[in-house]
Structure formats: C-alpha cells, structure tokens
Amino acid sequence: MEVYLDNNATTMVDPEVFKAMEPFFCTIYGNPNSLHKFGAGTHPKMVEALNYLYEGINAADEDDIIITANATESNNTVIKGVWVDKILNGNKNHIITSEVEHPSITAVCKFLETQGVSVTYLTVNEEGILDAQQVKDAIREDTALVSIMWANNETGKIFPIAEIGAVCKEAGIPFHTDATQAIGKVPVNVQACNVTYLSFSAHKFHGPKGVGGLYVQKGYELTPLLHGGEQMGGHRAGTVDVASMVGMGLAMHLATKPEALEFENTEVKRLRDKLEDAILELPETVVIGGKDNRTPNTTLISIRGVEGESMLWDMNQKTIGASTGSACASEDLEANPVMNAFGSDSELAHTGVRFSLSRFTTEEQIDYAIEVIKNAVKRLRTISSSYAYTPKHHVSEL
Amino acid sequence: MAKGDLISGSIWDEYSNQVIRRMDEPTHQGEITEEMATKAGGKLIVADFGAESCGDAVRLYWVVDEKTDKIVDSKFKSFGCGTAIASSDVMAELCIGKTVDEAIKITNIDVEHALRDHPDVPAVPPQKMHCSVMAYDVIKKAAAQYKGVDMESFETEQIVCECARVSLSTIQEVIRLNDLTTVEQITDYTKAGAFCKSCIKPGGHEEKDIYLVDILANTRAEMEHDKLKNAADASEAGNLTFDKMTMVQRIKALDEVLDADVRPMLIMDGGNMEIIDIKENIPHYDVYIRYLGACNGCASGSTGTLYAMESILKQKVDENIRILPI
Numbered sequence: 001m002e003v004y005l006d007n008n009a010t011t012m013v014d015p016e017v018f019k020a021m022e023p024f025f026c027t028i029y030g031n032p033n034s035l036h037k038f039g040a041g042t043h044p045k046m047v048e049a050l051n052y053l054y055e056g057i058n059a060a061d062e063d064d065i066i067i068t069a070n071a072t073e074s075n076n077t078v079i080k081g082v083w084v085d086k087i088l089n090g091n092k093n094h095i096i097t098s099e100v101e102h103p104s105i106t107a108v109c110k111f112l113e114t115q116g117v118s119v120t121y122l123t124v125n126e127e128g129i130l131d132a133q134q135v136k137d138a139i140r141e142d143t144a145l146v147s148i149m150w151a152n153n154e155t156g157k158i159f160p161i162a163e164i165g166a167v168c169k170e171a172g173i174p175f176h177t178d179a180t181q182a183i184g185k186v187p188v189n190v191q192a193c194n195v196t197y198l199s200f201s202a203h204k205f206h207g208p209k210g211v212g213g214l215y216v217q218k219g220y221e222l223t224p225l226l227h228g229g230e231q232m233g234g235h236r237a238g239t240v241d242v243a244s245m246v247g248m249g250l251a252m253h254l255a256t257k258p259e260a261l262e263f264e265n266t267e268v269k270r271l272r273d274k275l276e277d278a279i280l281e282l283p284e285t286v287v288i289g290g291k292d293n294r295t296p297n298t299t300l301i302s303i304r305g306v307e308g309e310s311m312l313w314d315m316n317q318k319t320i321g322a323s324t325g326s327a328c329a330s331e332d333l334e335a336n337p338v339m340n341a342f343g344s345d346s347e348l349a350h351t352g353v354r355f356s357l358s359r360f361t362t363e364e365q366i367d368y369a370i371e372v373i374k375n376a377v378k379r380l381r382t383i384s385s386s387y388a389y390t391p392k393h394h395v396s397e398l
Numbered sequence: 399m400a401k402g403d404l405i406s407g408s409i410w411d412e413y414s415n416q417v418i419r420r421m422d423e424p425t426h427q428g429e430i431t432e433e434m435a436t437k438a439g440g441k442l443i444v445a446d447f448g449a450e451s452c453g454d455a456v457r458l459y460w461v462v463d464e465k466t467d468k469i470v471d472s473k474f475k476s477f478g479c480g481t482a483i484a485s486s487d488v489m490a491e492l493c494i495g496k497t498v499d500e501a502i503k504i505t506n507i508d509v510e511h512a513l514r515d516h517p518d519v520p521a522v523p524p525q526k527m528h529c530s531v532m533a534y535d536v537i538k539k540a541a542a543q544y545k546g547v548d549m550e551s552f553e554t555e556q557i558v559c560e561c562a563r564v565s566l567s568t569i570q571e572v573i574r575l576n577d578l579t580t581v582e583q584i585t586d587y588t589k590a591g592a593f594c595k596s597c598i599k600p601g602g603h604e605e606k607d608i609y610l611v612d613i614l615a616n617t618r619a620e621m622e623h624d625k626l627k628n629a630a631d632a633s634e635a636g637n638l639t640f641d642k643m644t645m646v647q648r649i650k651a652l653d654e655v656l657d658a659d660v661r662p663m664l665i666m667d668g669g670n671m672e673i674i675d676i677k678e679n680i681p682h683y684d685v686y687i688r689y690l691g692a693c694n695g696c697a698s699g700s701t702g703t704l705y706a707m708e709s710i711l712k713q714k715v716d717e718n719i720r721i722l723p724i
Contacts (some may be wrong), residue, residue: 251535307453309479313410351452383427383483385475386450397618 003365005275007204008153008181008298008356014206017251020045021208024243024254027115032240033231049249053213057179057198058189062218066235067211067245071180072104073225074199074214077236078176079108079147081223087117087143091377094143096124098130098159101149103176112380122148128155128289132163139171146175148316150182150198154354156298158186165194173379174220180204184255185264185295196220200252202244206358211244263359269296272357276301278370282377284387288352293388297357302348305387306380314376320369323354412523413480414515416488421480426490430459439463440470445540448532452480454487458536460493462544481522481529488512489533502541502552507562521563527561527593528604534560558608561593566608573617581586581610628645640683640716648676652685655714660707669693671707674724682718685711689723699723 004012024045030038032046053065068074079095086092095112097105099121109119113167120138122130135146146168151158161177168175176197179188184205190198198215202208216222216235228237254260276299279285284304303311308324355369381387413421435442440461448455455478461471472493477487489509493501509530513521522529535549542549555565572578572587572604581598585591596602599611629647632638640648652673664670669692677684689699697705700723708721 019697305450305477307478307482310421313480316410317422349451351450383424383475384477385446386455386477 001319001365001368003361003369005320005357005361005369007323007358007361008156008354010203010209011206011358012360013203013208013247014089014251014254016254017207017247020250021243021247022244028242031354032242033229045246046240046242049246051131052249052253054186056183056256057215058191059215060191060218063190064216064218064222064233064235066214066216066222066232067240068214068236069210070203070212071102071178071199071201072212074201074212075102075104075147075176076108077214077222077225078197078199079105079112079145080225081221082145082174083115083117083219084223085114087112090144091133092142092144093398094118094120094140096120096123096135096138096143096146096148098148100124100128100152100155101147102180105147105149105178112225115225118142120365124157126289127292128152129159129293132160132167135164136167136171139167139173143171143173146173148175148177149186150177150179150188151295152289154352155300156181156185156295156356157289157292158182158295161195162193170194170196181295181298183252184260185297187261187334188256189217190217197222202248202251205251205255206360207242207248211215211241211248213248228276260359265296268357268359268361271324271361271363274354275299275357275366275369277372279303279377282374286348298354299356300352300354302351303353303377304348304351305384306353306377307350308353310380311376312344314380315369315372318372318376320372323356324352409523409526410480412520413484414513414519414521416513416515417481417484417521420484420487424474424483424487426473426487427475427483428459429475430461430471430473435461435471441544443540443544445536445543447536447539448478450477454482454529454532456482456532456536458486458490458493458540460540460544462498467499467544469493469496469498469501478532479526479529481526482532484513485509485530485533486536486678489537493537498544501537504534504537506530507563509533524561524593525595530597531560531617555609558606558610558613559588559590559593559597561597562589562591563711564588564590566613569610569613570617573614574621577621578614580617580716581614584610584614639721645676648683649673651715651718652676652711652719656707659710659714664691664703666691667692667696669696679720682720683716683719684722686722686724 008245018393024042028041030036030041032039032042041332050065054061059065068077082095093116093291095109095117097109097119113119122134122138124130135148146164148159148161148164150161160274165175174196175194177195180199180201182188183200195215196217197220199212201212222236224235226237231240274285279301280287282303287301288300312322312324399623430442432442438461440463443460443462445458446455455476457475459473460469462468463470472490474486474490476483489504492504492508492512499714510521510527537550538552541552555567558564558566558569569584569588569590573584578584581591582618591598594602595602597606597610599609610697618668626644629642629644632642633647638647640651643651656671668693670690672690673692674686674688677686689696693699693703702722704721708719711721713720
C-alpha cells in the first residue's frame with residue numbers, strides 16, 4: 001500500500017480539476033490576449049476561475065488577485081515591491097516578519113538586508129506562534145511592511161491573523177500574509193482580517209503546480225516583479241497560463257466551499273488525530289508546538305532517539321512518504337529553523353517528522369502507516385546510541 | 399553550476415548499495431557488556447562521540463586483548479541518518495582484527511571507500527561526507543581511552559576539512575607554492591571544501607575553528623608581506639632583480655635610468671615623458687608611457703626615440719621590458 005503523508009509539500013491534483021484543465025491544452029489553446037475567437041474563447045472559464053478565487057478568500061470586487069507562478073513569486077512580488085515603493089523611493093526602511101516564515105519570505109528579507117533594509121524577525125513562543133502585541137511592539141515609524149504567515153508549513157500552527165491585521169491597520173502599515181498552508185484547511189477571509197496582500201499556491205490545495213495567486217487590497221501599490229506586457233492589469237507580465245488558472249480556480253472552489261472545510265475539520269482531522277494518538281502512545285514522543293490552533297491535516301512529532309532522515313528512510317522502504325525538517329535529509333545541513341525556533345530542547349531539532357494528510361487520505365492508509373511507523377521507531381531506537389542506553393527508555397517499553 | 403546541477407534529485411539515489419544494505423541491516427549494531435568482554439578475554443572500551451542536538455551521535459564498543467592490543471570485537475550504536483549508521487557499521491567492522499595503533503589510522507576516507515560499490519564511484523553524495531567523520535573521531539576517542547591519553551594527542555596536524563582530511567599546513571603550502579588566489583583553486587588542488595562545504599566560510603551546518611576563506615586571506619597577506627620583505631632585503635643588499643621588485647621599486651628603477659639617460663635629451667627638445675603603468679605580461683613587462691610637451695605628437699616618439707628608450711631600459715634594467723606609448 002502506498003501512503004502519501006506529505007501534503008504540506010504538495011498535493012495530488014484533484015481529478016475533477018485535471019479534467020477541467022484538459023481542454024486548454026489542445027482544444028481551447030488560443031492566447032487569451034489575442035483578439036480573435038481562439039483567444040477570446042478562453043475568457044469565460046478565466047472569469048469563472050477568477051470568481052472562484054475571489055470567493056475563496058472573500059476578496060472584494062475592487063481588489064486585485066494577480067495570477068503568479070507560485071506563492072514564492074507572490075511573496076517576492078510583495079516584499080520587493082514594497083522595497084521599491086516605500087524604501088527606495090520613500091523614507092521607510094523597516095520590515096517586520098517572523099523567524100518561522102517560508103524561505104521565500106526570509107531569504108528575500110536576508111537579501112534586502114544586504115541592500116541596507118532593516119528587518120525584525122519576531123520569535124515564536126513554545127507553542128510555535130507569536131501574538132499581535134509582539135507585532136505592535138516591533139512597529140517603528142519607518143516600518144514599511146508586516147509579513148506574517150497565516151499557518152506554519154511544519155507545525156500547522158495558525159497565527160492570529162485578524163489581531164495582527166487590526167494592529168497593522170491601526171498603525172497604517174500594509175499587512176502581508178502568506179496563506180499557502182491555510183487555504184482549504186481553515187476559513188480565509190481577507191476582509192475580516194484587514195489583509196493588504198495575501199499569497200497562495202494552487203498545488204497546496206489539489207490544484208496544479210506552477211501557478212499561484214497574489215491578493216492586493218484596493219488602494220495599495222504593487223510594483224511588478226516581472227515587467228513586460230500588460231497582462232494582469234500591468235501587474236505581472238507574461239502570457240497567462242489559462243489551463244493552470246482554470247485549474248487553480250476550480251481547486252480553490254473545491255477546497256474552500258463550506259462542506260469541504262467541514263470535511264477537512266472533521267474527517268481529515270479525525271484521521272490526523274488517530275495517527276498522532278497512535279504515535280504518541282510510544283514513549284518519549286511529543287507534538288512540536290502542542291495540539292492547539294493547528295491546521296487539521298498536520299502534525300509535527302518529535303520521536304526522541306530517532307533521527308528524522310532515518311525515520312523517513314524506513315517509512316520509504318514501506319512506501320510511506322512524509323517529511324522531516326532535520327538537517328541530514330536536505331542539502332542544507334542546518335537543522336530546520338522552525339524546530340530551532342522552539343529553542344526549548346535542542347535535542348529535538350533532528351528528531352521531527354511531519355505528517356500531513358489530505359482529503360484523499362483513507363482510514364486504511366492511516367492504519368497501515370501506524371503499523372509501519374511503530375516498527376520503524378522500534379528498529380531505529382534499537383540502533384540508537386542516544387535512546388536505548390538511557391535506562392528509563394529501555395526498548396522493552398515499546 | 400552546470401546542466402546536471404539544475405535539477406536536484408533525491409540524495410538517496412546517490413547512496414551505494416553498501417550504504418543501503420548497512421542502513422537496513424547493520425551487521426555490527428549492538429552492545430557489548432562487561433560480561434561479554436570478559437568472556438571474550440579482553441578489556442571493554444566504550445566511547446561516545448557527537449550529540450543528538452548536532453544530529454549525529456555514536457557509541458563504539460571494543461573488546462581489546464591487552465596482551466596483543468588487538469581489537470577482538472567491535473560494535474556500535476548510532477543516532478543519525480542512513481549514512482551515519484552505515485559509516486558506523488563499516489567502521490566497527492574495519493576495527494576488528496586490528497591493533498589499537500592500526501585502528502587509529504582508519505580515517506573517514508577509508509570508511510567511505512569501504513562503502514563504495516565501485517572504486518571510482520563515491521558511496522554517498524558530497525554533503526553526506528561529514529556523516530562519516532564521526533566514525534573516525536570515535537575511534538580516536540576509544541583508542542585514547544584504552545591508552546589513557548588525550549585523543550588530541552593522535553592528531554599532529556590541525557585538520558581544516560574533516561571530510562577530505564586536509565590539514566592547515568597542506569592548504570597553506572599549496573597556496574604558496576601555486577600562488578592560489580581563490581577558494582575554488584584550493585578545492586581543485588586539495589579537495590578541501592569539496593564535500594560538506596562547512597569549512598569554506600562561516601554559516602555552514604558546522605561551526606569551524608578556521609575557514610578556507612580566512613586561511614586564503616591570511617596566507618595571501620603573509621605572502622605579500624614576505625614579498626615586500628624580500629624586496630626590501632634584496633634592495634638593501636644591492637642584488638634586487640626587476641622581477642622581484644615591488645611596483646614602486648620598478649617605477650623608481652625605471653625613473654632612475656630615464657632621468658639619467660633619456661629625459662635630458664627629451665627636455666632639450668622641449669618635451670618629456672611619464673610612466674603611466676607597468677603590467678606583467680610574462681615573460682614581458684609592458685611599460686605604458688605618455689609623451690609630454692614637444693614629444694607629444696612627434697613622429698620619432700613611435701620610432702627612433704621609442705627604440706632608443708626601450709634599448710636603454712632593456713640593457714640597464716631588464717631585457718624583457720617593452721615600452722608602449724599611449
């Protein structure tokens with residue numbers, strides 16, 4: 001049995017989404033900017049897709065949603081755009097973000113620091129979140145932007161976006177949120193949360209890879225990252241990938257309609273909890289950041305004595321895919337910044353394994369995964385030098 | 399960067415079959431107790447190295463026959479990735495049958511080679527080489543324990559790149575001998591910095607005492623200082639040749655000859671010349687000059703005068719000098 005538990009990395013394209021995209025490859029393939037009927041023929045479905053996107057995040061008609069290649073491009077567009085508008089051409093020089101943002105935020109901020117921009121990286125507490133007061137305290141007269149993620153990709157922890165949005169609105173500072181891990185898991189309402197800019201990516205909610213979106217509240221500037229033609233109202237040059245846009249629109253619709261969110265927060269959550277509870281029956285295991293205020297599909301569990309990549313290896317041998325932020329699994333050998341950010345127990349930094357489910361995960365898959373995971377933990381703890389020989393954790397406890 | 403680097407695949411695809419086999423079923427994983435050691439007729443040594451917080455930790459067990467100093471049994475426990483477990487397994491295996499002094503000579507390079515399926519194909523991708531270093535270190539720790547000495551006493555050299563086991567003195571020597579100016583050149587000559595890359599500059603996954611960028615900068619500064627000192631000493635002794643001179647000394651040497659033998663004639667005709675730059679174009683030294691006053695625009699400046707000037711400088715300073723008017 002194959003079990004895919006890495007849905008925070010990417011998701012399967014919903015077959016219904018794939019079917020909706022198909023005509024735009026070989027049948028309705030005209031350039032949407034062309035005047036003739038081949039191009040114009042794409043418009044009705046593009047309008048429908050855009051409507052789905054607006055509905056999915058409750059954007060107002062006057063606001064903009066720019067189609068991008070992914071959330072990374074959306075994040076770069078916002079931060080570099082603010083850099084140009086408010087910093088290079090203005091008198092502001094400060095950005096507030098958090099330590100646990102996706103690299104498409106932190107790497108851009110690190111780059112801008114080399115250009116003289118001042119950046120505050122807010123720390124998260126032991127529950128993996130920060131509060132609006134921290135943002136309020138960090139705001140300066142020259143703050144140009146606040147960028148805080150809606151939900152964390154590793155832990156699933158949900159940040160207090162409405163409160164942070166209120167703080168930013170009161171201070172008159174644009175507020176950007178990367179909602180990549182929130183769409184389709186929790187309600188996302190840009191108007192209720194005073195969001196100025198919001199990024200998302202289709203492949204995280206059963207849409208295709210290579211397409212994303214950027215919401216821009218009416219009245220706020222947006223300097224294009226890609227200059228060229230007049231596509232997307234001059235905000236993003238390049239011929240629109242109609243098939244991807246249509247796929248993303250439908251995927252957003254399917255993921256954010258009330259019954260879908262209800263399913264996510266009941267059935268998907270039930271399976272996540274079943275998996276999590278079974279792993280937590282093993283001694284010396286803990287949910288990083290705790291169980292409260294999380295997306296319903298995600299759990300990041302530390303299994304003491306078991307290095308993350310070894311655990312992935314054993315699971316992969318049994319055709320289970322999950323993820324680890326531990327150093328050895330990637331080319332970047334530093335421990336995951338999210339794991340490090342908790343800071344309370346450095347020994348946990350290399351022991352985290354992330355399991356992320358989707359609406360396509362089945363009960364049988366979770367049952368199989370539980371069996372495999374328990375066996376893998378038992379084997380690796382038998383080998384482990386840091387677990388098996390501490391008397392209180394003798395392997396017989398397993 | 400090249401085509402092959404543009405699309406990264408799974409690092410697991412680069413593991414040798416040996417690594418995979420030993421990861422799945424390590425042969426020498428386990429514990430040796432005092433009772434087991436006594437039964438085997440030897441002394442039990444238990445050494446730990448690394449830490450869970452760093453991502454890698456290993457415990458090495460030896461049973462050593464004290465009459466022969468031979469390791470009669472060896473087992474390990476390891477917290478780490480697949481490479482760390484496989485490296486520990488082969489490390490324990492390599493120890494068996496060797497004396498403690500022989501075991502000390504097992505390096506992480508030996509461990510990695512023992513994990514290869516083919517002699518020319520690395521067993522692990524470059525960034526995983528650091529996982530095999532731990533095996534080397536724990537052997538030293540076990541040997542130190544057995545001999546009752548400090549493990550640092552086995553290291554006569556300061557190792558800068560642990561993956562490739564390249565010492566500080568080696569790196570300094572290749573920089574000097576080959577006049578290296580970049581870290582990439584150091585890597586080409588020594589393999590230092592080719593694997594996990596932690597030793598290149600601060601900010602890698604492991605903090606180091608010293609980095610290649612610093613060694614390069616310091617050695618280049620020392621080389622420059624030595625060059626100046628040698629030039630000054632040679633000048634003082636009166637045997638300084640043009641190729642050993644500093645730029646200032648070269649300009650001074652040329653000006654002395656020009657002042658004595660060339661400029662008086664030019665000034666008599668209402669002109670002059672100045673040195674703009676000297677560029678090494680080995681084997682030549684190209685001296686760029688500018689004519690001044692009446693010499694500027696004079697037809698002889700590119701024929702007779704130029705030939706005479708160049709001949710005098712070749713004869714009195716260095717035969718490889720070429721004069722180039724701008």
